[in-house]
Amino acid sequence: MATTLPPELQAWLLLNNGSTAKDVLEGCLYQPHPDSVFLPGDNVFLDLGQVVDEYRDLLAGGADWQPEWIPFAQQSDAPYGYFLDSGAGSAQAPVMYFAEAALPKLAFPSLADFLEATADTLEGRGGIRALGNRVPYEPAVGEGFLRWKRAETAP
Numbered sequence: 329m330a331t332t333l334p335p336e337l338q339a340w341l342l343l344n345n346g347s348t349a350k351d352v353l354e355g356c357l358y359q360p361h362p363d364s365v366f367l368p369g370d371n372v373f374l375d376l377g378q379v380v381d382e383y384r385d386l387l388a389g390g391a392d393w394q395p396e397w398i399p400f401a402q403q404s405d406a407p408y409g410y411f412l413d414s415g416a417g418s419a420q421a422p423v424m425y426f427a428e429a430a431l432p433k434l435a436f437p438s439l440a441d442f443l444e445a446t447a448d449t450l451e452g453r454g455g456i457r458a459l460g461n462r463v464p465y466e467p468a469v470g471e472g473f474l475r476w477k478r479a480e481t482a483p
Contacts, residue, residue, distance in 0.1 A: 330395035346375030371401040455479035
């Protein structure tokens with residue numbers, strides 16, 4: 329990679345190395361397992377190998393992907409997710425949201441803020457909302473698995 333992993337991402341990967349439990353048959357990855365989803369938007373936290381692979385793929389894909397952007401969470405079935413902007417020039421890399429054919433948006437000031445907001449939501453202390461997003465999300469359990477849904481809001 330052309331950049332260094334921010335310390336907070338290094339710490340997370342050393343503790344967990346992602347959340348990507350997988351269904352694997354004969355060494356081939358078929359799909360992320362449903363229990364690997366715990367981040368809002370039904371994203372999985374990538375393990376180090378996936379961070380490096382996604383980083384290289386996104387950078388090689390051209391477009392506007394920057395070498396300082398480090399993907400760390402992504403939906404299993406679409407090119408949507410979160411990355412850290414290690415070139416932002418702040419003490420902690422901000423969390424940005426990316427989607428196919430859309431400009432990245434600031435989601436949280438740091439990975440710690442993102443994880444803390446997720447934990448607070450999972451513990452029942454309100455819905456989670458990325459910066460600039462008008463719709464909060466809340467956790468729901470379906471068929472024994474954590475999923476995220478739009479929070480019911482008052483009119």
